[in-house]
Amino acid sequence: MEITPIEFRGQPALRANGIDGSTLTVALHGAQVLSWTAADGVERLYLSPSAVFDGHTAIRGGVPICCPQFNQRGMLPKHGFMRNLPWGHEVSDAPETLRLTLRDSEATRKLWPHAFEARLEAALSGGQLRTTLTLANIDRAPWTFAAALHTYLRVDDIANVRLEGLQGANRWDSLRDDRWVETAAALHFDAEFDSVYAAPAQPLRLVQPGGKLEISQSASCSETVVWNPGAVLGAKLADMPADGFRHMLCVEAARIDEPVLLMPGAQWQGWQQLRVL
Numbered sequence: 001m002e003i004t005p006i007e008f009r010g011q012p013a014l015r016a017n018g019i020d021g022s023t024l025t026v027a028l029h030g031a032q033v034l035s036w037t038a039a040d041g042v043e044r045l046y047l048s049p050s051a052v053f054d055g056h057t058a059i060r061g062g063v064p065i066c067c068p069q070f071n072q073r074g075m076l077p078k079h080g081f082m083r084n085l086p087w088g089h090e091v092s093d094a095p096e097t098l099r100l101t102l103r104d105s106e107a108t109r110k111l112w113p114h115a116f117e118a119r120l121e122a123a124l125s126g127g128q129l130r131t132t133l134t135l136a137n138i139d140r141a142p143w144t145f146a147a148a149l150h151t152y153l154r155v156d157d158i159a160n161v162r163l164e165g166l167q168g169a170n171r172w173d174s175l176r177d178d179r180w181v182e183t184a185a186a187l188h189f190d191a192e193f194d195s196v197y198a199a200p201a202q203p204l205r206l207v208q209p210g211g212k213l214e215i216s217q218s219a220s221c222s223e224t225v226v227w228n229p230g231a232v233l234g235a236k237l238a239d240m241p242a243d244g245f246r247h248m249l250c251v252e253a254a255r256i257d258e259p260v261l262l263m264p265g266a267q268w269q270g271w272q273q274l275r276v277l
Contacts, residue, residue, distance in 0.1 A: 001096045001124065003089075008034065009053035014089060016098045018124035024098060029055055030083035031100040031120040033063040036129045038276050044129075044213065046154040046248035048240045058083050060239040061152045061248070063131055063272075065120060068112060068145035070256040079150070081111055082118060090119075097123040103138075115139035132271040137262040144261050148225060148254035149272045156210050158228060158246050162186040165204035166224070169197045189249065192230030196256070199224045204251065205277070212277035217253035221270040225252035 002017045008025060013034065016024040021039035026032065036045050047061035058064060058079070066079035077084070085102060092099035102118040109115075119134040131149055155161045164186045171182045174194045182197065186207070203216035204224070217224065227250040229237060234245035253272035260268050 001098065003098060005089075009051075011053045011055055014098060016122075016124070018096055020124070020126050022124045022127075022129075024122055024124060024129070026098055026100065026122060027053075027059060027062075028086050028089070028100070029053075030059060030065060030085065031087040031102065032059050032065065032083060033122055033129075033131060034059070034061070036274070038127045040276070042211070043154055044274060044276070046152040046244075048244055050239045050241055050244070052239050055086070056084065057239075060237070063152070064150040065118075065133060066146075066148040066150050066252075066254075067118065067133065067135065068116075068147065070146040070148050070254065073146065073256065076111055079148075081108060087120065092121065094121065094123065096125060097121050114141075114143045116143075127276040128273060130271055130273040132269060134267055134269045135260075135262065136267040137264050140264055142261055142263045144259040146254075146256045146259045147221075147268075147270060148252045148256060149221075149270070150225075150250060150252050151272060151274075152248050152250050153206060153213065153215075153274075155206075155208055155247055155249055157208075158189045158249060161206065161208045161249060162188055163204060163206055163226065163249070163251065165200055165202060166197050166226075169200050169224075171198075172196045187226065189228050189230075192233050193226060193228045195226050196254070197224045197226065198222065199253070203275075206249070206251065214273075214275040214277055215251050216273045216275075218269070218271045220268065221253040221255050221272070222258065223254040223256055225250065225254050225256075227252070
């Protein structure tokens with residue numbers, strides 16, 4: 001893998017070229033994957049053209065890291081603080097892998113008084129992207145956290161998309177605050193959608209006229225979050241065009257319902273893998 005430092009919308013980033021012709025762009029801000037194209041040259045991730053790149057604000061699109069808190073389920077800023085901090089590039093000993101790291105600092109300890117080391121690895125292989133988040137406890141006491149890889153998938157038109165593989169999974173619909181077992185063989189999207197599913201054992205499939213994408217995640221990520229803001233909420237998001245909701249669907253590998261208890265010296269790892277079909 002050839003890795004080159006670049007400037008992306010005025011901010012430092014890394015561009016990686018895989019041996020199979022795939023490309024990857026990752027911002028140092030938040031260790032956020034911004035772009036992934038397989039050898040066919042098709043962009044599979046959505047990045048809002050209105051996303052803010054100021055080195056402080058969360059970036060709308062790509063693969064934000066939500067950690068050590070998901071959404072507003074706690075006392076930290078929304079989705080924690082890791083997506084809003086600069087990470088460092090570290091040479092990886094794994095083939096075709098880009099690695100960034102973040103350690104606790106005086107700034108993080110003011111928000112979350114724990115010593116940690118976080119690592120984000122983005123690995124390319126024939127038509128695949130695997131993003132892996134590793135969190136290590138380097139403190140003297142145990143602590144808990146939640147995490148999610150908040151992946152924005154690019155779609156041609158949300159009206160023509162279906163997501164297969166969640167039938168039979170326990171579902172919490174956050175819009176209705178209601179729980180039930182999913183009965184649909186495929187999810188369709190014609191309005192705002194925001195649900196947390198118990199992650200199925202088998203991969204999901206995103207199907208649209210332009211192609212198919214297989215989405216899998218580690219067993220350590222016990223939930224799958226599916227989100228699209230729809231037209232009404234989408235129009236209220238300042239960092240997304242009014243029609244941006246039509247071109248994205250978030251399918252997230254997450255560990256949120258039962259936070260991880262991590263002992264001193266231990267580490268947790270969760271991953272999501274996208275594969276072109």
